[in-house]
Amino acid sequence: MSINGVFRTSVSGMNAQANRLSAISDNIGNANTDGYKRSETEFSSLIFAQSDGQYNSGSVTTQVRQTISQQGSTATTSSATDVAIQGDGFFVVQDANGRDFYTRAGSFVEKTQNVGGTETTYLVNTAGYRLTGTSLTDGTTGPIELPVGKLIAPKKTESAEFSLQLPSSATAVASGTAPTATSPADTAFTKKTSQVVYNQLGEARTLDIYITKTADSPANATDDWTVSIFDQAQSTNGGFPYAATSPETLVEYSLDVSFDPVTGLPTTPVGAQSLTLADGSSMDLDFKSLTQYGTDFSAKVTPDGNPAGFISEFKISDEGIVNGIMSTGDTVPLYQINLATFSSPDRLSAGVGNVYSANANSGAAVAGIPGVNGFGSLKSNAIEQSNVDLATELTDMIESQRSYSANSKVFQTGSEILDVIINLKR
Structure with a gap:
């Protein structure tokens, strides 16, 4: 074996440990960086041809x-x-x-930036990158623009x-019947x-919205309830009876629901419902959970729906909806x-x-909605921290330091042997 091989191998070992220390340094430096992903150094041997x-x-x-x-x-x-994202996705x-x-x-904050001479407010991260989403108003996808200081048009419910x-x-009401618009003021x-x-x-x-139990089990085969809806503006002193003026x-709506006393669920699923409002328009009712x-x-x-007004703050929901919160407390969905x-x-x-950024090795980006078709779910009022474990990094650092020192010792020993060879001529 040539003595030069000692130098080549020990130098490559020191370079390899230096690379590992660089990765460790990055990991430790970004231990508190939100969303940072640690780097690992993998070693691979390079073997030269051997002879007897x-x-x-x-x-x-x-x-x-x-x-x-x-x-x-x-x-x-x-x-x-x-x-924060919990699961797959970016x-x-x-x-x-x-x-x-x-x-x-x-971690996103509201920041106003000048774009083409126009002041626009975006949701940006600490590096200034703008969060994107799909507008729930016109369906376009792009940077989320927050309507700060802009009058929000009303939307009908x-x-x-x-x-x-x-x-x-x-206990079921004594009358066994639900109230109607013409019921007296003392209706149960x-x-x-x-x-x-x-x-x-x-x-x-x-x-x-009045909810009345009209029948009890076991005297009755089921527990029966009625949901009744009226317009408060058509009430008499805030209650029954209700009457409309041309x-x-x-506004008078009634839904009868029978519950199984064993399971506590409706005996028959409640289908789509509709309520006629005072202006003659209709509103869909979805009894999602009974x-x-x-x-x-x-x-x-x-x-749904909202009054006209200005948005005072913004909030991201667990479903990934960017909502504007109006001064009235009403929520206006803006982006997905x-x-x-x-x-x-x-x-x-x-x-x-x-x-x-994407490349040929990572594959192309596939877009989707949080929590659907394998995409990770979201958690609002939270951030994903780095996946760096400081104890592991410090242990790896000590290992690299010792390996670097050992390789330098090999280099030093090879240098001493080379001195002996040179001195043989003298």
């Missing part, structure tokens, strides 16, 4: 692999525009030139979802709640955040600002 009686030492090479697909821990934050962000990049860092939990311990009912809806001008109308239409369990009464009614996945996410190219 003589050994030719080879060398070692390194390849740095990013652990992009490994999930980091999730931390709760106080910011309503922070969001946020799609754009730079000022409109180029797409991908990131797991979900066209549908409402009802989620009702009715107490199984409730089980529970009452109210919900505000809006007409096409954004004017608020309050709907009174040209308004009397239960009768042995717990307290609860009612959640979620209508989309995610992107790749066939080989660990092969993405890293860029400045904790973002990645």
